[in-house]
Amino acid sequence: AAPSGGPILREGAGLSRIRGRLQGPALGTMIRTPGRAMAILAMLVACVECMYEEEQEVVVSMNKVWPFTNPTETYRYYDFPFCQPSVVMPHFMTLGQVLRGDRLVNSLYKMHFKRQVPRTVVCNRNLSEKDVQLFKAAIDANYMFELFVGELPIDRPFGVKSSIDEHGAGGVPTDRYFLVNYLDFIIGYNEQEVVSANVTRDLNLEHLVDITEWKEGMTIQFSYSVHYTHLPDISPSQALELQLKSTMPHGHQNMDIHWLAIINSFVLMLLILSLFLLIIIRVVRSDLSRYLQIPDEELNAVEEETGWKLLHADVFRSPKHRLFFCSAVGAGAQLFSMVVMIVLVGCIGVFYQRGAVASAGVVSYMVTSAVGGYGSAHLYQKLGGEKWAWNIFVTALMFVGPAFIIWSFLNTVAIFYGSTAAFPAATILLMFAMWACVTFPLTVLGGIVGRHRAMKQNQGESPFPCKTNKLAREIPACRWYQSPITQMFATGFLPFSAIYIELHYIFNSVWGPRIYSLYGILLLAFAMLLLVAGTVTVLFTYFHLNAEDHRWWWRSFGTGIAVASFFYVYCIYFFMQTGMNGLLQCAFFFLYSLLVAHGLALMLGSMSFYATYLFVNYIYSRIKAE
Numbered sequence: 001a002a003p004s005g006g007p008i009l010r011e012g013a014g015l016s017r018i019r020g021r022l023q024g025p026a027l028g029t030m031i032r033t034p035g036r037a038m039a040i041l042a043m044l045v046a047c048v049e050c051m052y053e054e055e056q057e058v059v060v061s062m063n064k065v066w067p068f069t070n071p072t073e074t075y076r077y078y079d080f081p082f083c084q085p086s087v088v089m090p091h092f093m094t095l096g097q098v099l100r101g102d103r104l105v106n107s108l109y110k111m112h113f114k115r116q117v118p119r120t121v122v123c124n125r126n127l128s129e130k131d132v133q134l135f136k137a138a139i140d141a142n143y144m145f146e147l148f149v150g151e152l153p154i155d156r157p158f159g160v161k162s163s164i165d166e167h168g169a170g171g172v173p174t175d176r177y178f179l180v181n182y183l184d185f186i187i188g189y190n191e192q193e194v195v196s197a198n199v200t201r202d203l204n205l206e207h208l209v210d211i212t213e214w215k216e217g218m219t220i221q222f223s224y225s226v227h228y229t230h231l232p233d234i235s236p237s238q239a240l241e242l243q244l245k246s247t248m249p250h251g252h253q254n255m256d257i258h259w260l261a262i263i264n265s266f267v268l269m270l271l272i273l274s275l276f277l278l279i280i281i282r283v284v285r286s287d288l289s290r291y292l293q294i295p296d297e298e299l300n301a302v303e304e305e306t307g308w309k310l311l312h313a314d315v316f317r318s319p320k321h322r323l324f325f326c327s328a329v330g331a332g333a334q335l336f337s338m339v340v341m342i343v344l345v346g347c348i349g350v351f352y353q354r355g356a357v358a359s360a361g362v363v364s365y366m367v368t369s370a371v372g373g374y375g376s377a378h379l380y381q382k383l384g385g386e387k388w389a390w391n392i393f394v395t396a397l398m399f400v401g402p403a404f405i406i407w408s409f410l411n412t413v414a415i416f417y418g419s420t421a422a423f424p425a426a427t428i429l430l431m432f433a434m435w436a437c438v439t440f441p442l443t444v445l446g447g448i449v450g451r452h453r454a455m456k457q458n459q460g461e462s463p464f465p466c467k468t469n470k471l472a473r474e475i476p477a478c479r480w481y482q483s484p485i486t487q488m489f490a491t492g493f494l495p496f497s498a499i500y501i502e503l504h505y506i507f508n509s510v511w512g513p514r515i516y517s518l519y520g521i522l523l524l525a526f527a528m529l530l531l532v533a534g535t536v537t538v539l540f541t542y543f544h545l546n547a548e549d550h551r552w553w554w555r556s557f558g559t560g561i562a563v564a565s566f567f568y569v570y571c572i573y574f575f576m577q578t579g580m581n582g583l584l585q586c587a588f589f590f591l592y593s594l595l596v597a598h599g600l601a602l603m604l605g606s607m608s609f610y611a612t613y614l615f616v617n618y619i620y621s622r623i624k625a626e
Contacts, residue, residue, distance in 0.1 A: 096355025330376025332606025560605025
């Protein structure tokens with residue numbers, strides 16, 4: 001049960017003086033008997049079948065409630081004084097549904113396939129003054145509730161608030177609170193499957209009851225009705241997609257804006273690529289051609305060169321903190337592989353199922369662990385690292401470590417508020433088992449393979465085109481436009497400008513009621529981001545090498561950090577445009593955004609480094625340096 005009048009009272013709705021707990025006979029009795037397992041199994045079979053015979057029961061599941069401004073702040077439906085069964089039975093949920101805060105349970109609404117049900121009373125609920133104040137606070141905060149008819153979700157508000165002038169023109173309007181107490185189900189079917197579900201879309205007085213003033217012995221009658229209609233134009237395979245699109249506010253996503261963002265990114269990419277090709281063709285190639293035309297016997301007699309060619313004995317010098325550097329690169333490569341898998345699967349159109357993205361993210365992160373271990377250990381061995389076991393261990397914790405710290409704090413906050421955003425104990429044990437039994441072993445396996453491959457490739461030879469001197473070359477003072485701060489700003493701003501429009505729609509999906517479905521557009525935007533980030537990083541690396549500064553390893557990785565910084569600034573801007581407030585909402589938004597920024601820094605930093613590494617390896621492999 002939600003403490004102290006539930007979530008709303010803790011969010012500053014003006015009712016913090018109320019103490020105590022909502023007492024419900026079923027909130028703590030989730031049936032710890034063998035019958036629970038059988039019921040869950042039967043529910044699973046029903047969900048898999050999705051085919052109904054005449055008069056077969058169509059399961060109606062109550063899920064959760066949340067304030068409209070922040071759907072991630074979720075609470076159990078029966079934390080509020082609605083009518084509830086004598087025994088609350090949990091329904092089957094996937095891992096993704098649990099991670100997103102779903103808590104499906106049984107309801108009092110009985111429904112059978114193709115059976116029309118006139119208005120039927122499910123219960124008469126006696127409301128205390130505390131219950132009425134809780135409902136009024138929920139209506140003030142625009143709380144929504146979600147239920148499922150079969151596999152089709154439906155979102156509806158608790159009620160409405162209206163200002164009514166009871167004394168005619170010139171009077172002072174008073175606020176009246178109306179609670180939805182009558183659900184009129186309209187179910188569409190095609191052959192033997194439910195393809196559409198709607199509940200009381202157009203509210204009128206018959207669906208509402210006035211709860212503005214509490215009276216002694218106040219009783220609310222909750223009722224429902226069911227009407228079936230034949231919809232042959234909706235195929236069962238499109239039912240969930242159309243259902244979700246119909247519930248999105250203000251229609252579906254405008255494709256013109258998305259294509260405008262893609263065109264904007266494409267033009268920016270062309271400009272940067274043109275500059276890059278100009279430098280490569282007219283400067284680097286000409287330098288290499290002139291250098292390669294010098295006979296070997298005259299090489300030492302040539303007038304001293306300037307620029308990047310002088311750094312051949314220092315450019316492949318191992319960076320400081322190479323263990324952490326290689327671990328970050330490997331973790332970023334793993335996150336890149338994970339994102340590519342998720343976006344490619346999303347392009348097929350399978351993410352309309354609730355929680356599917358979260359499930360795909362967990363599975364993708366696990367199976368791509370070998371990529372992170374391989375990339376980290378392979379690079380660490382090339383750089384002459386000796387603590388390879390620590391390198392693999394740090395790689396496995398590079399993203400999961402900060403994620404665990406942030407999750408631990410947020411899960412504690414969610415438990416304090418009684419929110420379903422808190423993971424159940426079984427889910428926590430499952431996630432830990434998956435990391436310990438799948439993710440970590442795959443990281444170790446990939447690291448062992450990467451290390452041995454690097455050792456095999458470099459037997460008796462230097463892994464890089466040029467040998468490295470024991471003493472580092474002195475680095476001359478740089479001008480202001482060659483400083484790391486200038487590079488961080490440019491390499492962060494330009495790639496971020498290629499994705500900020502699409503980022504708006506992703507945020508509306510994650511922190512709002514929309515479902516993101518344009519994964520083809522997202523794939524194009526992601527490709528643009530990688531090309532712009534990689535190209536800009538290579539350009540600035542060339543400028544620094546020409547300034548005789550050989551410290552390019554961490555600077556190339558810094559592109560990811562720069563983009564992540566701009567991303568987090570955008571998070572702050574987005575937050576200011578929303579109505580989020582309270583500790584729970586703010587903590588979830590800022591800390592999870594910080595975690596995403598950390599992952600973005602690792603991923604883009606890794607990809608920018610690999611692009612720079614290929615460039616540096618290319619130009620120095622073609623000069624004649626001993």
